[in-house]
Amino acid sequence: MKKILITGSTGFVGTNLKEYLNENEIESLNIRYVTGQKIEIETDIVIHLAGKAHDLKKVSKPNDYYEANFELTKQLFDTFLCSSASVFVFMSTVKAVADKVEGILVEDITPNPETHYGISKQQAEAYILSNKLPEGKRVFILRPCMIHGPNNKGNLNLLYEVVQKGLPWPLAAFENKRSFLSIENLCFIIKKIIENQHIESGVYNLADDQFLSTNELVQIISSVCNKKNRTLSIPKTIINSIAKAGDLIKLPLNSETIQKLTENYRVSNQKIKSAIGIERLPYTATQGLEKTIKSFINK
Template sequence: MKGLVTGATGFVGSAVVEHLAASSSWQPVLGLRRKPEVTMAYPWALIGELSSESDWSEALRDCSAVVHCAARVHVMDDTEADPLAAFRSANVQGTLNLARQAAQAGVARFVFISSIKVNGEQTTRDTFFTAEDEPAPRDPYGISKLEAERGLFVLAEETGMEVVIIRPPLVYGPGVRANFASMMRWLDKGVPLPFGAIHNRRSLVARSNLVDLIMTCLEHPAAANQVFLAGDGEDLSTTQLLHRVGQALGKPARLLPIPIKLLEIAAGVAGKHAIAQRLCGSLRVDISKTQKLLGWRPQVSVDQALNETAQAYLNSQNSS
């Protein structure tokens, strides 16, 4: 069977392609969007930007399923004059355009990689987001993902194409970039960090665990027209995460026990409220529905995934 992967050169999409290629029952078809110079050893179609005008007909030919990873991603300091319009153009209109064409092409299942931001920005230390919660997105990215989800379920009712929604929290693994990569650089250099007294709880998901869940959702009969949350099954405080990443790097974390209130005040003065929320606030996901309905369990432990992530970082530093 053929499966179209959008965002196939991205952090998650590239790993999905590798797993499909290694499967005895799937052949990956790539929808490359931003990196046409990348050479890959699988059939592919260069589509252009994810929008309401994209023509997916070539890529969708004979496909049984779609794994839609491509998106306009969340950024901390968006420079768009109207961020919500920009997110809607790609994440809502672009997604629904692809899904309509997929249904018309006879695709049986459409797996959409959404975001935990559909649920909201934070929980308490002792509560969890669940797949059945009333959505409460707070930013344009989360709003666009929710609108895409709702549009996909309407399309599923109209066409019979099965839709599966996966909402991951922060995804990490070998080659991770952005804030997680910055954290590893600070720890590797021995930079003292003022995060030694944070007792929050946050859920993460290793890329290998997320991809394993995606593969399960491609074929499991019970996944049809459901929403699933993804996670590693172990939640960490920011302080614990830094200590364990430091251990994986072989560089003990140098953490100063600065009270959270002082961190929040300093972040407010610097205009970095969102960063303070991610560092100090809790965001926990309940994956019990995913486990019970699909019989799925995280295949990799947090420590194993952190070790793999740290080793890839160290290898990249040694080769540069």
């Protein structure tokens, strides 16, 4: 049994992780950045989940991101370096390195975040990596792509509502491939990291094994919901014109929405699988998404 400190333990990832690691002694720390605050670490492992996620409504102040994602991480990591804890896990994001991906995202790409969310996470990463680790300590910077799981609709909500209402999916003309990450696979990876002392410190991308297109995702949702898969291949030129109009009069279907639903964002998970010593993760991308969608229906 290990003593584990988890920050942000009341969030979606934290709640699931506590349950997954329940054979250990878990200590929760719900903390916000305060200048000069003293943090105590009396555990073997620190898993730092607390932070400010990307604000889709765009009402957050830029400084909110830097305090929550950079300054707080700096305070906690400095405390870790002086403590007896041996493992520090920082939950970063793929958005700390790239908002758009050409090809497949790997760990050694030169970071180029474009949002305050991504930049603040990248600053935290850079600070952690700039410190020399005392002997016997390990540090892991994890960069997950879009995380989903039971009862956490997130970005899947729009697609789910379209299918559930029997509406046709109008963007079938767009072909893309992107990565997802089920909460089950995320928890599995973290458990392996903290249990296996031979896994080396480093930066690791986290994603399911398979890439899926948005059209395939709509098919999965339709199948789970027992709905007919209704798709429309409206020409891209027409969709883009509608999106531009949506930009002007503030419609839900705008250029940003179209980009998020149809962009390519493929993330390699080969490095973390090699470190753990496995060929595949427990859940396929399809299995994880099916479990998530079933939870929407049951709820």
